[in-house]
Amino acid sequence: MSEDRLARFAVSPRRRRADRLARGVLLAATLVALVPLVLIVYYLLVKGLGAWSWNFFTTDPTGSTFFGGSSIGGIKSAILGTLEMVALASAIAIPIGVGVALWLVEYGQPAWFANTVRFFVDVLTGVPSIVFGLFIYIALIIGTGSTYAGYKGSLALSLLMLPVVIRSAEVILQLVPGALRESALALGAPRWKVIFRVVLPTALTGMLTGILLAVARAAGETAPLLFTAGHTNQTSLNLGSFMNSLPYQIYNDVTSPTTEVVNRAWGAALTLVAMILILNLIARLVARRSRLA
Amino acid sequence: MSPDAHPSPIQQTPEDMLQPHERPSPASGPSTQPAPPKAGAAAGGAQSVAKVAHEVRLEGLRAFYGSSEQVKGIDLSFPANQVTAIIGPSGCGKSTMVRCINRMHEEIPGARAEGRVLLDELDIYDPAVDVIAVRRAVGMVFQKPNPFPTMSIFDNVAAGLRLTIGRSRRGELQHRVESALRGAGLWDEVSGRLSSPGVGLSGGQQQRLCIARSLAVDPEVLLMDEPCSALDPIATLKIEELIEQLKQRITIVIVTHNMQQAARVADRTAFMLTGELVEVGPTDEIFTKPSDSRTEEYVTGKFG
Amino acid sequence: MEAASAPTGGERSLLERSPLARLPDRALKYGLTALAALILVLIVYFFVRLFGEARPAFAAAGIFNFVFDNNWDPSAGQFGALPLLIGTLITSALALVMGVPIAVATAVYLTELCPRRLLAPLTVLVELLAAVPSVVYGLWGIFFLAPKLQPAEQWVADRLSFIPFIGGGIVTIPNCFIAGLILAIMILPIVSAIAREVMSTVPSDHKEAALGLGATRWEMIRIAIIPYCRPGIVGGAMLGLGRAIGETIAVTIVIGDSPTLAHHLFGQGYTLAAVLANEFGEATGLHRSALFACALVLFVLTLLVNAIARLFVLRAARGRSRGGASEGPADLGIAAAVGA
Numbered sequence: 023m024s025e026d027r028l029a030r031f032a033v034s035p036r037r038r039r040a041d042r043l044a045r046g047v048l049l050a051a052t053l054v055a056l057v058p059l060v061l062i063v064y065y066l067l068v069k070g071l072g073a074w075s076w077n078f079f080t081t082d083p084t085g086s087t088f089f090g091g092s093s094i095g096g097i098k099s100a101i102l103g104t105l106e107m108v109a110l111a112s113a114i115a116i117p118i119g120v121g122v123a124l125w126l127v128e129y130g131q132p133a134w135f136a137n138t139v140r141f142f143v144d145v146l147t148g149v150p151s152i153v154f155g156l157f158i159y160i161a162l163i164i165g166t167g168s169t170y171a172g173y174k175g176s177l178a179l180s181l182l183m184l185p186v187v188i189r190s191a192e193v194i195l196q197l198v199p200g201a202l203r204e205s206a207l208a209l210g211a212p213r214w215k216v217i218f219r220v221v222l223p224t225a226l227t228g229m230l231t232g233i234l235l236a237v238a239r240a241a242g243e244t245a246p247l248l249f250t251a252g253h254t255n256q257t258s259l260n261l262g263s264f265m266n267s268l269p270y271q272i273y274n275d276v277t278s279p280t281t282e283v284v285n286r287a288w289g290a291a292l293t294l295v296a297m298i299l300i301l302n303l304i305a306r307l308v309a310r311r312s313r314l315a
Numbered sequence: 316m317s318p319d320a321h322p323s324p325i326q327q328t329p330e331d332m333l334q335p336h337e338r339p340s341p342a343s344g345p346s347t348q349p350a351p352p353k354a355g356a357a358a359g360g361a362q363s364v365a366k367v368a369h370e371v372r373l374e375g376l377r378a379f380y381g382s383s384e385q386v387k388g389i390d391l392s393f394p395a396n397q398v399t400a401i402i403g404p405s406g407c408g409k410s411t412m413v414r415c416i417n418r419m420h421e422e423i424p425g426a427r428a429e430g431r432v433l434l435d436e437l438d439i440y441d442p443a444v445d446v447i448a449v450r451r452a453v454g455m456v457f458q459k460p461n462p463f464p465t466m467s468i469f470d471n472v473a474a475g476l477r478l479t480i481g482r483s484r485r486g487e488l489q490h491r492v493e494s495a496l497r498g499a500g501l502w503d504e505v506s507g508r509l510s511s512p513g514v515g516l517s518g519g520q521q522q523r524l525c526i527a528r529s530l531a532v533d534p535e536v537l538l539m540d541e542p543c544s545a546l547d548p549i550a551t552l553k554i555e556e557l558i559e560q561l562k563q564r565i566t567i568v569i570v571t572h573n574m575q576q577a578a579r580v581a582d583r584t585a586f587m588l589t590g591e592l593v594e595v596g597p598t599d600e601i602f603t604k605p606s607d608s609r610t611e612e613y614v615t616g617k618f619g
Numbered sequence: 620m621e622a623a624s625a626p627t628g629g630e631r632s633l634l635e636r637s638p639l640a641r642l643p644d645r646a647l648k649y650g651l652t653a654l655a656a657l658i659l660v661l662i663v664y665f666f667v668r669l670f671g672e673a674r675p676a677f678a679a680a681g682i683f684n685f686v687f688d689n690n691w692d693p694s695a696g697q698f699g700a701l702p703l704l705i706g707t708l709i710t711s712a713l714a715l716v717m718g719v720p721i722a723v724a725t726a727v728y729l730t731e732l733c734p735r736r737l738l739a740p741l742t743v744l745v746e747l748l749a750a751v752p753s754v755v756y757g758l759w760g761i762f763f764l765a766p767k768l769q770p771a772e773q774w775v776a777d778r779l780s781f782i783p784f785i786g787g788g789i790v791t792i793p794n795c796f797i798a799g800l801i802l803a804i805m806i807l808p809i810v811s812a813i814a815r816e817v818m819s820t821v822p823s824d825h826k827e828a829a830l831g832l833g834a835t836r837w838e839m840i841r842i843a844i845i846p847y848c849r850p851g852i853v854g855g856a857m858l859g860l861g862r863a864i865g866e867t868i869a870v871t872i873v874i875g876d877s878p879t880l881a882h883h884l885f886g887q888g889y890t891l892a893a894v895l896a897n898e899f900g901e902a903t904g905l906h907r908s909a910l911f912a913c914a915l916v917l918f919v920l921t922l923l924v925n926a927i928a929r930l931f932v933l934r935a936a937r938g939r940s941r942g943g944a945s946e947g948p949a950d951l952g953i954a955a956a957v958g959a
Contacts, residue, residue, distance in 0.1 A: 027437045031448035037478065037835055044837035045732055051724030052733075052741065055811070058804045059748050062759050118654055125651035139655045142662050148925035149918060150865025152895050156914050157665040160672055184658075212640065214647045242752025245867040245892075249899055269754045269868075276758055276872055284762070291755045302750050306743075422830060424735060451833030461824035465846035474842055475832035525828070532832060 066292045073289025083271065083286070085255045094282050097290045099257040100271035106259070107172055107251060107267060108241050111179035116233055119187025127195040128217060146185040152245035154181045159249045170252025172265030178246035183236040190232020194225045227312035234305035238298045244269035268294045368395035369435055369535040369566050371416060376430035378411050378420055385411045387590040388430070393536070398558055398567045400581035400598065402574055404618065408590040409570045413538050416568065417453035418446045434535065451475070454534035458541045460521035462513035462528070469509040471524055472496060475532040491531055499527035500557050519550020526557065537561065539569040543576065555580045574614055578602055586610045673912035675905060685912055691889075693898060698909035700891070700916065706795070707864055707890040707920075710874070713799025714863040718806045719856045725807075726814035731840055749808035757872030760801045765792045765873060772796060772885045790885040793875035798888065801869050806859035813855030817848045817935055854931030861924040865917060867892035891917045
């Protein structure tokens, strides 16, 4: 038989079995990795959708936790609170983050200073989120003798967002070809115009992806808000007062003995995850249109 | 005989240990003249090896990347125990064609090949043939020396062997690593530091290490894809001398863009242009009196 | 060199810019430099203040005693953080043991074995695990995972009752094991992302060399890919460890709040981060200071782990440039993944 011609080179059954086994194990591991995601989404949908209703979105939590009886309310203040605080946090973190990234890429002198800044950004990346909350607590609550406030929560969130924004902006800005800058400079444009009219627009879509992911992350964080924004049930448009938020509301409701409250927590969780997934989706769509990465 | 336990050809190979089909068949085609065994071969005890001679034949080979055809129907023989060089300008498909011979071409996503590639009488593209066995039978040395960076010199050469040799045969492993290193002309330089990293060698030594690695699994054919293009002239010379010795035991196909190298090293030369075989013949004929005008233009440097 | 012809009108030479025109450039440069300096100032400031707030607790018993005293009892004024430290280490170790192998296996599958059509959707799904907020992990963990796994955990505890710590005890609903499991799921995306990054930069040279020797797919992975990626994978695992150590909310929900040294894998436990979440709200005086001290320990711990991680990832990058591959978007990709 012509196949025996290569008999001395053939793969032994043992090796073939090992190859097949390894492939099977690797595939199985990948599926195992996806099981939690599937289960979480399933549970969120099953338990969360049941809690959704018009009331759910348009009334504030009443804070009552008695069995049955009076209504427990919805999560309006939580949604609005999250939107407000994340908006403020983004308004703070994005300009500062992009600014630092710009400095690192466009200037970055002296080198020891740039490396120190990069090192500290690295440090910020690894800080546990609750420690950010404590930082703000020390600075703005102990330091000033005042109490919780929505904007303090925003500041803690912006600290959290800062390293993510800086990192992703830096990566994208470095991808802008040097030739582009040089041709603009060679045309006689001043440095600031080159940055704002050439570099930033080119990098914009790429940076947007990183920014959106940072915003999505901030929206989901609970720990930084625990000791900065306080908790309240009413909707508030005043960032200087206590402010509710989705993650905090869920955290509060998780330990409740009342089933309806726990169901509300599931509904709020579904709302939060939906918001985050939408942001992620937009980020991915934007990434696809980026001219750089 | 179990597939994992074939005898090393470096040792004396009694005739009766060879399978009937491994003995050179008298019914080979006219283009396959096994080179007569040379006396005093470099690798010790190699006189028994020349009993086994393998030729490669391409019949209507076509190679595609997706829908783009890079090799457009090639019929070409590589005679046993000879060095055949493939020359041609960049992008003419020579590397692609050669990578079809050990079925590495199909590793690229979207790439495929059609036609027949015959190793002696066996079409390696036959669906019944195991591609992994083909790759052991047809070895490959790449353009850039690529020893495994995390392995020592010994482990590099042994890498292919360890796949088939169990732990109980350590002695045989050491013996075969030494033979392979001798066969690659590297033994004297590295015998004292077999456990040092493979990447610590010079470029030329690394490439000879890669040759040793390929030789260790005892292939029938060795494909060399521009093996010296990343090396300095002295290293190149050493490898060309090596090729001269190796061809007594195995059939060699060498892709090169350096025509002087082809002239020095190859018995036969094939000239390719835009995926087609233009001309093939004895090396000095190709370079002194080529029959095709395109060949003449290329070898005289009018293009490429 | 020919002189440029003078423009009509304007006394200044064509090549000079007025000080006014240079102002925006100067302003931009100094402004951005100030922002960069702000980062340094902020972190130093916070660290100093944190240490200041923590000092009373350290002073009360000495730093060594604070960290290694096995007695956390706020009501009695005792603040030894050992149970919290051990709890943190146990849950993080569990997360590594359970999460890293799966993450690496997933990375190998996605880079080497996955059919091309499935690659994008599967990758997105694995990365989506990172999008789930920690409070939702806690919610799901305490209401779904913990009850579902309790019978199995009890079975294991009963069968292995001869092994201390693992066996012989009652399985409580919030417990250490569930916390470790949830953490494993949470660090999976980041470890997998880094592993995938490193694996996708293995030069095809090495893979082809292995295949050319007649290796099966798995043998090629074993010979050419895994040894090459080891430093990068270790770096990724350490970054996952850093994340696990600092994770607060999910762990707080599923680990209970018993500040005694966890004697049982399937019993309640406590971590540094969880104690902050649970007790900080009402803490005063020395208690609060002790909590700040916990935060400091947590901070320093994550700092160390991340620093070591970056060393490994850096060594992986350097190894690659030695092996021939040049730095490119892949390394920046790692930087971004690590920042995210």
